[in-house]
Amino acid sequence: MRRTPTWPIHLVLLVVSAAMVTPLYWVLKTSITGDNIFAYPPALFPRHVHLYYYVDVWYYIPFVRFLVNSTLVSLIVVVGNVVFNAMAGYALTLAFRGKRAVVLLLLSCMMIPFQATIIPAYLITKELRLLNTHLGLALPLCSTIVCIFVFKAAFDAVPRSLIDAARIDGLGDLRILARIMLPLSTAAVATNVILAFIWSWNNFLWPLIVVRNQEMQTLPLALSTFLSYLENTTGALYAFCIMVLIPGVLVFALAQKQFVEGLTSGATKG
Amino acid sequence: MRGILLNRYTVVFGAMAVSVIAWNLYVATHSAGRIAGRVVGPDGRAVAGATVTLREKTLTTLEPRAAAQTDDAGGFVFAGQRAHHFVLEAAKDGVGKSERAAYRLAFRGQSLSISEPLRLQP
Amino acid sequence: MNVARRWRRQGVIWLLLAPSLAIFFLYRIVPLGWNAVLSVQKWSPLRPAEFAGLYHYEEMLLHDDVFWTSLGNTLVYMASAPIGIALALALALLVNAGLRGRTVYRAIIFVSYPLMTVAVGIIWRWLYDEKLGLINYVLIRLGLVERGIAFLDSFTWAMPAVIVAAIWQIVGFFMIIVLAGLQSIPPNLYEAAAIDGADRGQRFARITVPLLRPSLFLCLVLGIINSFTSFDLIYVMTRGGPNYATELLITYIYRAAFVLSQLDYAAALTVVLFVLLLAVTWAANRATGGEAGAVEAAE
Numbered sequence: 095m096r097r098t099p100t101w102p103i104h105l106v107l108l109v110v111s112a113a114m115v116t117p118l119y120w121v122l123k124t125s126i127t128g129d130n131i132f133a134y135p136p137a138l139f140p141r142h143v144h145l146y147y148y149v150d151v152w153y154y155i156p157f158v159r160f161l162v163n164s165t166l167v168s169l170i171v172v173v174g175n176v177v178f179n180a181m182a183g184y185a186l187t188l189a190f191r192g193k194r195a196v197v198l199l200l201l202s203c204m205m206i207p208f209q210a211t212i213i214p215a216y217l218i219t220k221e222l223r224l225l226n227t228h229l230g231l232a233l234p235l236c237s238t239i240v241c242i243f244v245f246k247a248a249f250d251a252v253p254r255s256l257i258d259a260a261r262i263d264g265l266g267d268l269r270i271l272a273r274i275m276l277p278l279s280t281a282a283v284a285t286n287v288i289l290a291f292i293w294s295w296n297n298f299l300w301p302l303i304v305v306r307n308q309e310m311q312t313l314p315l316a317l318s319t320f321l322s323y324l325e326n327t328t329g330a331l332y333a334f335c336i337m338v339l340i341p342g343v344l345v346f347a348l349a350q351k352q353f354v355e356g357l358t359s360g361a362t363k364g
Numbered sequence: 365m366r367g368i369l370l371n372r373y374t375v376v377f378g379a380m381a382v383s384v385i386a387w388n389l390y391v392a393t394h395s396a397g398r399i400a401g402r403v404v405g406p407d408g409r410a411v412a413g414a415t416v417t418l419r420e421k422t423l424t425t426l427e428p429r430a431a432a433q434t435d436d437a438g439g440f441v442f443a444g445q446r447a448h449h450f451v452l453e454a455a456k457d458g459v460g461k462s463e464r465a466a467y468r469l470a471f472r473g474q475s476l477s478i479s480e481p482l483r484l485q486p
Numbered sequence: 487m488n489v490a491r492r493w494r495r496q497g498v499i500w501l502l503l504a505p506s507l508a509i510f511f512l513y514r515i516v517p518l519g520w521n522a523v524l525s526v527q528k529w530s531p532l533r534p535a536e537f538a539g540l541y542h543y544e545e546m547l548l549h550d551d552v553f554w555t556s557l558g559n560t561l562v563y564m565a566s567a568p569i570g571i572a573l574a575l576a577l578a579l580l581v582n583a584g585l586r587g588r589t590v591y592r593a594i595i596f597v598s599y600p601l602m603t604v605a606v607g608i609i610w611r612w613l614y615d616e617k618l619g620l621i622n623y624v625l626i627r628l629g630l631v632e633r634g635i636a637f638l639d640s641f642t643w644a645m646p647a648v649i650v651a652a653i654w655q656i657v658g659f660f661m662i663i664v665l666a667g668l669q670s671i672p673p674n675l676y677e678a679a680a681i682d683g684a685d686r687g688q689r690f691a692r693i694t695v696p697l698l699r700p701s702l703f704l705c706l707v708l709g710i711i712n713s714f715t716s717f718d719l720i721y722v723m724t725r726g727g728p729n730y731a732t733e734l735l736i737t738y739i740y741r742a743a744f745v746l747s748q749l750d751y752a753a754a755l756t757v758v759l760f761v762l763l764l765a766v767t768w769a770a771n772r773a774t775g776g777e778a779g780a781v782e783a784a785e
Contacts, residue, residue, distance in 0.1 A: 100583070100585045120620050149449075149468065149469070179506065182507070185502035191496065206517075207714065210756055233512075237506040296601075298604050298718045314602055314718075318604050330423070339605050354596070
């Protein structure tokens with residue numbers, strides 16, 4: 095069998111990688127450059143480098159406040175997701191009356207995108223008096239069907255013998271879940287944590303609807319408000335952009351495997 | 365124990381937490397906000413009694429914050445300054461005005477000794 | 487197990503399901519019904535509801551140009567999904583070719599997906615800037631244009647510009663899905679075909695493509711859903727402008743509901759959005775042979 099040369103493949107992949115990275119590099123360069131960013135032609139490499147745009151972002155806007163908001167909301171979402179999804183996933187491994195209806199219900203709920211529910215969700219949140227609160231921001235995201243099935247698959251993989259032994263020892267369902275299932279499913283927990291974090295951290299439409307004053311803004315909303323007030327007039331916008339992207343890139347770099355596994359669990363399930 | 369310590373999450377987030385705390389400690393202990401500099405005339409000699417105005421640069425405007433007089437050696441000092449991006453301008457009647465000089469600091473309250481003197485031009 | 491035990495067991499099970507079911511009930515099922523109800527009412531927070539029948543639908547379908555424009559834009563956006571999928575397929579094949587550094591390539595191509603879409607919008611706004619953007623700079627240097635094109639302000643270029651940014655963000659995700667599908671094809675199928683004398687092209691057409699159908703179909707459905715739900719990018723890059731050239735159905739819904747405060751009309755629009763989404767997904771399902779994997783409308 096003839097070996098095909100690999101360098102053309104490398105070449106194409108390098109070009110594609112450059113195309114994928116260039117936008118990020120371009121904004122990073124703009125955020126750390128000490129040159130005038132409004133000078134034409136735009137320079138490919140900055141001649142002077144400084145971090146003062148980041149200082150601007152830190153002080154000119156209540157960045158810490160926004161960061162705290164985003165972190166709090168994401169924390170609630172992550173904890174809610176892990177707890178509720180694990181509970182529901184475990185329940186789905188047991189046999190009970192109405193199970194098929196529940197599974198059907200969950201699968202059909204997956205077809206309802208969040209965007210099709212924004213108006214009533216807003217009205218409901220208003221009735222619950224959760225507008226402009228962290229809980230109101232977090233609540234719709236606190237359980238996701240994909241993650242329930244991730245847990246279910248992980249729990250299904252736990253050997254029956256362990257469960258049977260636990261039942262004989264008289265352990266109730268909740269204890270079985272906490273003491274046996276969860277410790278053996280750290281991968282599923284990790285996937286849940288990462289997916290829930292990324293979805294809640296990047297969520298923009300819901301905070302846009304629910305947040306009513308400046309201080310409760312989460313980071314995506316704050317970034318968008320910054321853009322609408324100041325447009326392109328300052329390099330601080332791009333420093334803000336980079337600061338906001340760092341957690342996402344960090345999570346991606348640290349937990350790529352779980353992230354990919356979580357996302358493709360829909361692909362391999364069908 | 366070793367496993368937890370060497371876990372990449374602990375390392376990364378631990379390093380971040382440590383550097384954030386260290387930075388905040390540094391900022392807290394070095395926030396005298398002392399801006400010092402000199403004013404010279406068109407001939408290069410120190411000018412006493414010149415007025416130096418400090419204006420803070422916000423994203424959209426320049427806000428006047430403080431003014432100081434130069435001493436006999438032409439030096440001036442602002443203390444307790446809280447702006448991180450500001451503009452200095454020196455003027456003396458009869459001698460001239462200096463250009464606006466912009467300075468950026470790494471954190472609010474950082475002290476700065478300006479090496480290049482403000483030169484008055486008529 | 488005696489009866490009491492069994493009842494308690496059932497109770498525990500429903501208790502376990504309760505929080506998740508409550509959230510889905512509150513934020514998915516009830517809204518669906520409420521939307522439908524709202525859409526046949528004339529309602530505002532200040533006036534009590536009155537039944538209005540098909541009043542909003544009539545206005546939408548017969549008198550609202552913006553609706554039809556936004557619908558058209560949504561379909562254009564949807565039609566761009568196959569481009570992203572084709573690119574992802576090509577990339578997946580290349581990355582799967584077993585060369586060194588494939589994990590690095592995979593990571594670099596995939597890094598765009600978990601990024602905040604608002605930030606991605608801002609990044610691409612800067613790239614598309616008329617005077618200072620990298621894209622115009624390259625075009626001018628290559629001699630393709632004389633002056634920079636104001637991409638996001640032009641009728642003809644705004645939508646393609648946004649679509650390019652959207653493809654940039656999602657191609658990595660599609661690639662990952664196709665890669666997973668590729669890697670699940672048993673290699674001995676290829677070997678057996680090679681022994682039987684099939685060449686590369688035949689192996690690709692007869693083995694790879696059919697076995698990739700579920701993955702490709704999943705990408706297609708996700709692309710369709712994306713075109714109905716992709717709000718952030720448009721909002722940040724163009725706000726639906728210029729003059730509704732990039733207004734999608736979802737951005738119009740947001741504007742009608744929360745800027746123009748016409749919640750009832752927006753509810754009708756949402757009903758149309760949802761019905762269309764279901765219809766298109768069902769049609770895609772039938773057209774590709776009914777390989778419905780379980781799909782996440784997760785975003």
